[in-house]
Amino acid sequence: xxxxxxxxxxxxLNGFLIGIANLIPGVSGGTFALILGLYDRLITAITSLNxxxxxxxxxxxxxxxKEDVRKRFAVEMKRIDFWFLVFLGIGLLxxxxxxxxxxxxxxxxYPQATLALFxxxxxxxxxxxxxxxxxxxxxxxxxxxxxxxxxxxxxxxxGDTTGSENPLIAFLTGAVAISAMILPGISGSYIMLVLGEYxxxxxxxxxxxxxxSIVFLGAFGIGCLLGLLIFTHFVKWLFLKYKSHTMTFLLGxxxxxxxxxxxxxxxxxxxxxxxxxxxVKRDIQIAxxxxxxxxxxxxxxxxxxxxxxxxxxxxxxxxLESLQEKK
Numbered sequence: 001x002x003x004x005x006x007x008x009x010x011x012x013l014n015g016f017l018i019g020i021a022n023l024i025p026g027v028s029g030g031t032f033a034l035i036l037g038l039y040d041r042l043i044t045a046i047t048s049l050n051x052x053x054x055x056x057x058x059x060x061x062x063x064x065x066k067e068d069v070r071k072r073f074a075v076e077m078k079r080i081d082f083w084f085l086v087f088l089g090i091g092l093l094x095x096x097x098x099x100x101x102x103x104x105x106x107x108x109x110y111p112q113a114t115l116a117l118f119x120x121x122x123x124x125x126x127x128x129x130x131x132x133x134x135x136x137x138x139x140x141x142x143x144x145x146x147x148x149x150x151x152x153x154x155x156x157x158x159g160d161t162t163g164s165e166n167p168l169i170a171f172l173t174g175a176v177a178i179s180a181m182i183l184p185g186i187s188g189s190y191i192m193l194v195l196g197e198y199x200x201x202x203x204x205x206x207x208x209x210x211x212x213s214i215v216f217l218g219a220f221g222i223g224c225l226l227g228l229l230i231f232t233h234f235v236k237w238l239f240l241k242y243k244s245h246t247m248t249f250l251l252g253x254x255x256x257x258x259x260x261x262x263x264x265x266x267x268x269x270x271x272x273x274x275x276x277x278x279x280v281k282r283d284i285q286i287a288x289x290x291x292x293x294x295x296x297x298x299x300x301x302x303x304x305x306x307x308x309x310x311x312x313x314x315x316x317x318x319x320l321e322s323l324q325e326k327k
Contacts (some may be wrong), residue, residue, distance in 0.1 A: 011084055014038055015091020023103040023283065024118055028260065030184040031254055035125035039184070040239060045081040053080055065139045107282045115263040116303035120310020122254065125316050135244040138182045143245050147252020151185045154194045165200060167219035173197040174223025179231040185253030228252045248285060263303045266290035274311045
């Protein structure tokens, strides 16, 4: 068995949580990967993929009956942390399949309480990236500022840019969007909104069999792939050279995401972006709605209760994790 049963359960559970994060407005999968302590391992696994991985995989396909081929493949899979990626991916897929409707229902009917709950869940877990900051100088802590700004500033420009159906723009959009998805606190969909490409991509997916859509989405997909490979290597280099600065910057990204998760918003005036099946995408509508103050204490009671529940659950999970590490 490449992983123990306990490790498999760990990967499935954390993959599930990362998948849920992708369904929440203002939170990226990278956010949960970081607060769960998996970010560095995930980046390392992705950057381990290279031509040797492709060669050994192809060799297995054409010569799977040969023992030496199977051994080389097993060694290569261990090097790239293959089973970690597989079970993490399965957990992520399960969350998208099973959790999407639940999250959409909660966002549709109880947006304030839902956002407040996730603020409570995330806040205690800020201790995880904080522990990874090895230096605590003023210069290092100044890196919080660009991290916070990089999360907040794009929210003021969503939808202000007219998109383009040019395949080159689609390629660049894919590269930038996937790079944003890797960073905690930044959603690739919001970057696409800022660039004016989100609705165009949705439209192309609705007409996926048309030649123009195939070209556009193909360019977008290639951009995503290259962006993923290049940017993960860049992040890994930053970890090696400037770990404390990088972790502080990532911590700033998560702190900035609390601005997007602020539960009191003018929900009715958020952007009504229509999905492939004609429904208004509630997560986008919430993320683009302007933050406001609660009308009175009664208006804040339910979100406050949800926040407290989230904090209790967050601290409880952190406590369980600490006990497990001691064991």
